[in-house]
Amino acid sequence: MMTAAVPRKEPVIFSQVVEALFKHAFKERLDTHTRARLKKIGIDLDHPFLVAYSVPTWFAAVGVCSEVLFPDLSNEQARYRIGRKLVDGYGQTTMGRAVFAMLRMLGWERSLGRISRGLQSGTNFLSARTRFLPDGALEVTFEVMPEFIAALGSTPGIDPHFMHGNMDAMMELVGAPFTRSELQPIEPGSQRVVYVLRRPAP
Numbered sequence: 001m002m003t004a005a006v007p008r009k010e011p012v013i014f015s016q017v018v019e020a021l022f023k024h025a026f027k028e029r030l031d032t033h034t035r036a037r038l039k040k041i042g043i044d045l046d047h048p049f050l051v052a053y054s055v056p057t058w059f060a061a062v063g064v065c066s067e068v069l070f071p072d073l074s075n076e077q078a079r080y081r082i083g084r085k086l087v088d089g090y091g092q093t094t095m096g097r098a099v100f101a102m103l104r105m106l107g108w109e110r111s112l113g114r115i116s117r118g119l120q121s122g123t124n125f126l127s128a129r130t131r132f133l134p135d136g137a138l139e140v141t142f143e144v145m146p147e148f149i150a151a152l153g154s155t156p157g158i159d160p161h162f163m164h165g166n167m168d169a170m171m172e173l174v175g176a177p178f179t180r181s182e183l184q185p186i187e188p189g190s191q192r193v194v195y196v197l198r199r200p201a202p
Contacts, residue, residue, distance in 0.1 A: 011125035011148045012052035016095050019049050025089030034068050056155060062162055076161045083165025108176040125157060137198045144191035160186055160193040167195060
């Protein structure tokens with residue numbers, strides 16, 4: 001008996017994330033040449049945004065913005081800055097305003113339990129978990145959900161430096177009491193990144 005093939009789940013970035021970056025965070029800073037580069041990648045700023053974009057398209061677009069907007073920074077630092085700016089832009093979207101208002105109301109500790117839900121408003125393939133370490137630091141882990149790993153293949157599902165900036169900005173938004181965060185060593189080919197957020201020294 002033949003069995004039907006199970007459709008492969010494709011990881012995507014939803015339009016509200018792309019809108020946050022290009023319509024709100026950097027709209028006035030993208031010249032004609034940059035817009036043409038983005039169009040070749042698959043993001044046409046002269047037309048309505050698509051419902052969703054592929055992960056390679058999104059990563060390539062972040063790379064273009066990093067080069068154009070922060071040319072004096074290293075690639076890692078530039079992607080970190082883009083990640084922070086995304087939070088500012090997302091807060092100007094209809095969904096972002098509602099989400100941020102709720103998070104501020106909940107406070108930082110209760111907001112931690114909603115990180116995965118927040119990710120799902122912008123992507124369909126990432127999850128997150130948090131745990132406090134014995135010294136009071138907070139460990140935050142982002143990872144690709146197992147059902148999407150095959151579709152990604154050798155393509156990373158997470159830009160660790162972009163996500164670092166994104167996370168730091170979100171922690172500031174909810175008033176979390178951490179003064180610095182550290183990206184932990186990344187395993188080659190891993191679809192998981194870990195950060196440790198530390199409290200100020202007593």
